[in-house]
Amino acid sequence: MRKVSSYQKLLFKAAAVSLSFSLVAGCSSPQAGSPQAGNSADSGNTRTETAEAPANPEPKRGGSITVAVSNEPDTLDIHKTGMAVANQIVGNLGASLVTQDPETLEFQPYLAESWEVSEDGKTWTFKIRTGVKFHDGTEMTARSFAETYQRALNPETQGKVAASNLSEVESVEAPDDTTLILHLKQPFAPLLQYLSDPGWLQPLSLRAIEKAGDGYGRQPVGVGPWKFEKWENGKSISFVRNEEFAWADPIFKNQGAAYPDRLEYRFITENQTMLAALDSASIDIARGVLAKDVVKYRNDPNYEVKEMLRNGLGLFVMMNTRRPVFQDLDVRKAINMGINKEAIMKAVIQGEGVIAHGPLPPSLFGYDEESEKYGIKYNPDEAKALLEKAGYARNAQGIYEKGGQPLKLDLLTQSGTWAQAAQLIQAMLKEIGVEVNIVTLEWGALVDTATNGNFDMTLMGYTYNDPDVLYLFLHSSQADDGLNFSYVKDGKLDGLLEKGRTTVDSEARKQVYKEIQQYVVEQAWWVPIYTEKQFSVVRKPVEGVRVHPLRGLMYHDSWVNQ
Numbered sequence: 001m002r003k004v005s006s007y008q009k010l011l012f013k014a015a016a017v018s019l020s021f022s023l024v025a026g027c028s029s030p031q032a033g034s035p036q037a038g039n040s041a042d043s044g045n046t047r048t049e050t051a052e053a054p055a056n057p058e059p060k061r062g063g064s065i066t067v068a069v070s071n072e073p074d075t076l077d078i079h080k081t082g083m084a085v086a087n088q089i090v091g092n093l094g095a096s097l098v099t100q101d102p103e104t105l106e107f108q109p110y111l112a113e114s115w116e117v118s119e120d121g122k123t124w125t126f127k128i129r130t131g132v133k134f135h136d137g138t139e140m141t142a143r144s145f146a147e148t149y150q151r152a153l154n155p156e157t158q159g160k161v162a163a164s165n166l167s168e169v170e171s172v173e174a175p176d177d178t179t180l181i182l183h184l185k186q187p188f189a190p191l192l193q194y195l196s197d198p199g200w201l202q203p204l205s206l207r208a209i210e211k212a213g214d215g216y217g218r219q220p221v222g223v224g225p226w227k228f229e230k231w232e233n234g235k236s237i238s239f240v241r242n243e244e245f246a247w248a249d250p251i252f253k254n255q256g257a258a259y260p261d262r263l264e265y266r267f268i269t270e271n272q273t274m275l276a277a278l279d280s281a282s283i284d285i286a287r288g289v290l291a292k293d294v295v296k297y298r299n300d301p302n303y304e305v306k307e308m309l310r311n312g313l314g315l316f317v318m319m320n321t322r323r324p325v326f327q328d329l330d331v332r333k334a335i336n337m338g339i340n341k342e343a344i345m346k347a348v349i350q351g352e353g354v355i356a357h358g359p360l361p362p363s364l365f366g367y368d369e370e371s372e373k374y375g376i377k378y379n380p381d382e383a384k385a386l387l388e389k390a391g392y393a394r395n396a397q398g399i400y401e402k403g404g405q406p407l408k409l410d411l412l413t414q415s416g417t418w419a420q421a422a423q424l425i426q427a428m429l430k431e432i433g434v435e436v437n438i439v440t441l442e443w444g445a446l447v448d449t450a451t452n453g454n455f456d457m458t459l460m461g462y463t464y465n466d467p468d469v470l471y472l473f474l475h476s477s478q479a480d481d482g483l484n485f486s487y488v489k490d491g492k493l494d495g496l497l498e499k500g501r502t503t504v505d506s507e508a509r510k511q512v513y514k515e516i517q518q519y520v521v522e523q524a525w526w527v528p529i530y531t532e533k534q535f536s537v538v539r540k541p542v543e544g545v546r547v548h549p550l551r552g553l554m555y556h557d558s559w560v561n562q
């Protein structure tokens with residue numbers, strides 16, 4: 001099996017960095033977040049309507065919407081960036097081959113009217129819709145997609161996430177204007193997930209790229225509802241409405257051009273500065289609002305709080321099985337039983353999340369609800385009994401030891417609320433006779449240390465849109481130079497993970513991941529702790545902002561009630 005590509009690793013690091021920095025501030029990103037399974041797109045709407053305002057006012061054209069984001073992208077050439085914020089912004093310029101229903105998470109046609117998959121799962125044929133135009137007037141055809149994917153895969157492009165998402169594509173062809181054929185190296189179930197993203201894999205105008213040359217990243221062109229207007233360094237990126245847009249994603253109520261005249265992304269690094277801008281009406285939407293700050297907006301009718309559950313585990317402990325101590329299943333189970341997840345969630349994120357019972361959150365496809373029953377429960381007495389079964393005995397200081405060696409473990413973390421969680425874990429494990437030494441590192445140093453295997457335990461989190469993330473974290477091919485920091489090398493698990501990514505039938509694939517989750521819990525390589533809610537605050541008069549469980553905030557039904 002292939003190793004994780006450097007760009008998949010880059011994507012993970014970018015997502016995890018965004019996670020870590022939000023945790024530093026005390027709260028809980030994209031691309032590549034989610035509410036609980038089965039929730040509607042508008043779940044988390046906590047606004048109370050005022051008596052004077054009509055409950056369902058009609059959308060109006062005009063006005064502008066300003067959204068705060070915490071960092072500035074490096075480029076808007078989507079093939080040449082690994083930044084989640086770039087994908088978030090560029091998604092407004094583009095559209096996707098297929099789409100994903102926000103309630104059922106089922107895939108539906110979009111720029112592809114239909115598709116067929118060969119019996120061996122290696123040939124995907126898409127029927128491309130007609131009548132779609134790029135912002136530069138170029139007609140979008142199947143060849144547009146073929147040229148886009150070929151550019152992403154061309155080594156000369158130095159493609160990042162887009163190239164990684166197409167890594168299982170062996171070749172692309174477009175025999176005519178409405179037929180796109182992808183030939184895969186092997187069946188690859190997450191393919192539709194990648195193709196449903198309007199950012200990374202949107203069709204690009206090769207004419208616009210050739211015309212702009214090296215400057216394309218500063219003047220991008222797409223087929224979406226918004227056209228690039230300008231980029232003010234260090235300040236903002238803005239778009240204007242694409243008046244010709246008449247091919248909206250079918251998940252939206254608005255099937256025509258966007259309602260507002262402009263959409264602007266403003267770069268605001270500091271959390272308190274962002275909230276001050278929201279309060280002063282300098283911005284309309286604040287993303288990534290911390291749990292501790294969201295209370296005042298929930299009770300204010302002038303604001304609407306949108307929430308979703310991260311599409312990934314917000315916090316978990318990885319144990320390094322290179323260490324002899326963690327090659328003992330009873331010890332791994334004892335560590336699991338010694339950690340009170342609910343207490344950590346209440347202290348670190350004010351209870352704004354859900355307890356994690358296994359390696360997948362309820363926001364991802366394939367989550368097994370039964371994991372709430374078979375997940376390892378907090379039980380300090382049973383934890384002590386397991387350590388004694390493993391041959392440990394208490395010394396005079398109350399710490400378990402074996403062969404004269406006390407059970408003392410290092411725990412990697414970073415500053416902020418991860419450090420707060422680490423301190424709680426340290427105290428909890430001390431109660432069961434395990435001494436923990438906290439090692440606080442910057443994010444890059446933490447990842448390097450974990451990759452090199454120079455640790456006992458580390459805190460970790462991930463954001464991803466498909467359960468195939470478990471392949472990246474737990475398959476043996478990822479152990480030496482990938483994200484498998486726990487160094488799990490298990491033949492049974494390898495087979496299940498390979499089956500999970502190559503099983504195209506959804507129901508059959510769910511069963512595979514159900515078995516994977518149960519097995520991972522049984523083997524206790526990780527201590528899953530929680531998945532946090534993510535909050536955005538929308539200021540009136542902006543209406544109609546919706547939440548997609550995997551894309552986050554969606555603006556095409558949004559309008560300004562002037």
